[in-house]
Amino acid sequence: EVALDRQDEEDAMKDFQSSTFVPPSELIEQEPEHRMKAEIVSENVDHNWSLAYEDGDMKVYRRDYEEGGIVCDFLKATHTVTGITAREMAHYFFDIDVRMDWETTLDSSKILEQLSDSTLIVHQIYKRVWPSSQRDTVFLSHIREMPTHDAGERQVNEVGRPWIVMNYSIEHPDAPINKFVRAVAVVSLFCQTLIEPRQEGNKLNRDHISCKITYISNVNPGGWAPPSVVRAVSKREYPKFLRRLSSFCQNACEDKPITM
Numbered sequence: 717e718v719a720l721d722r723q724d725e726e727d728a729m730k731d732f733q734s735s736t737f738v739p740p741s742e743l744i745e746q747e748p749e750h751r752m753k754a755e756i757v758s759e760n761v762d763h764n765w766s767l768a769y770e771d772g773d774m775k776v777y778r779r780d781y782e783e784g785g786i787v788c789d790f791l792k793a794t795h796t797v798t799g800i801t802a803r804e805m806a807h808y809f810f811d812i813d814v815r816m817d818w819e820t821t822l823d824s825s826k827i828l829e830q831l832s833d834s835t836l837i838v839h840q841i842y843k844r845v846w847p848s849s850q851r852d853t854v855f856l857s858h859i860r861e862m863p864t865h866d867a868g869e870r871q872v873n874e875v876g877r878p879w880i881v882m883n884y885s886i887e888h889p890d891a892p893i894n895k896f897v898r899a900v901a902v903v904s905l906f907c908q909t910l911i912e913p914r915q916e917g918n919k920l921n922r923d924h925i926s927c928k929i930t931y932i933s934n935v936n937p938g939g940w941a942p943p944s945v946v947r948a949v950s951k952r953e954y955p956k957f958l959r960r961l962s963s964f965c966q967n968a969c970e971d972k973p974i975t976m
């Protein structure tokens with residue numbers, strides 16, 4: 717019976733990989749009306765969202781949402797990071813080799829499977845937040861350059877194509893739920909390159925470029941956790957994450973040629 721279960725899991729995984737591995741672009745192009753439409757990355761923030769944090773170019777919005785008393789608030793943040801491109805930002809957010817250099821909420825981050833250069837299955841264990849139990853997540857992580865026609869509104873001074881990283885929770889036979897409470901997350905980081913107009917003949921350098929990021933996250937902490945603690949942690953951690961990831965990228969790119 718155990719062997720059959722395992723086979724079932726493997727079959728399910730194969731189905732999953734072959735069916736949903738690359739979302740067809742026409743799904744993104746025209747999103748019909750539905751109750752989750754406001755969560756789509758290029759949608760604007762409306763009256764349903766409240767500004768939770770603001771500092772310079774960084775804005776963090778949230779929308780209250782609970783499932784059975786568990787806080788699963790929607791979070792959306794925008795930020796503009798000088799000196800780097802969309803591709804560079806997306807790359808460092810995706811690259812698990814540098815994750816521990818900027819992410820402070822983790823005990824560990826491990827690749828369970830590498831499906832391609834642009835798609836990984838990752839297992840992460842988070843630091844315990846008092847007084848709740850320690851959490852882990854298993855998610856599919858995918859990076860891609862988007863065709864411009866899928867990208868929604870273009871920014872003033874935007875050049876090239878946007879890049880996106882999507883992390884969304886899945887199950888995996890190599891990381892069964894046992895020791896930790898399994899949190900479930902849907903995260904996406906959407907990056908656009910902006911270039912300041914410059915005088916003709918002036919060579920492009922890092923002072924002319926910046927990366928506009930739109931980050932969305934929806935985390936179900938999986939199992940009850942005190943709402944006040946969840947909201948306090950998220951209020952503190954998201955701005956911190958955005959700042960740390962941004963300065964990590966700026967430092968990493970400083971002396972490197974610009975990658976568009």
Ligand code: 6CM
Nearest residue numbers: 845848851883899901903941945946953954957
């Ligand atoms: O997006 C972020 N990081 C990515 C790379 O690690 C990845 C991670 C997504 C999952 C975030 C879920 C955290 C769930 C753990 C909950 C632990 C606290 C429980 C509180 C109980 C009181 O997409 C940056 C994520 C920044 C997190 C603040």
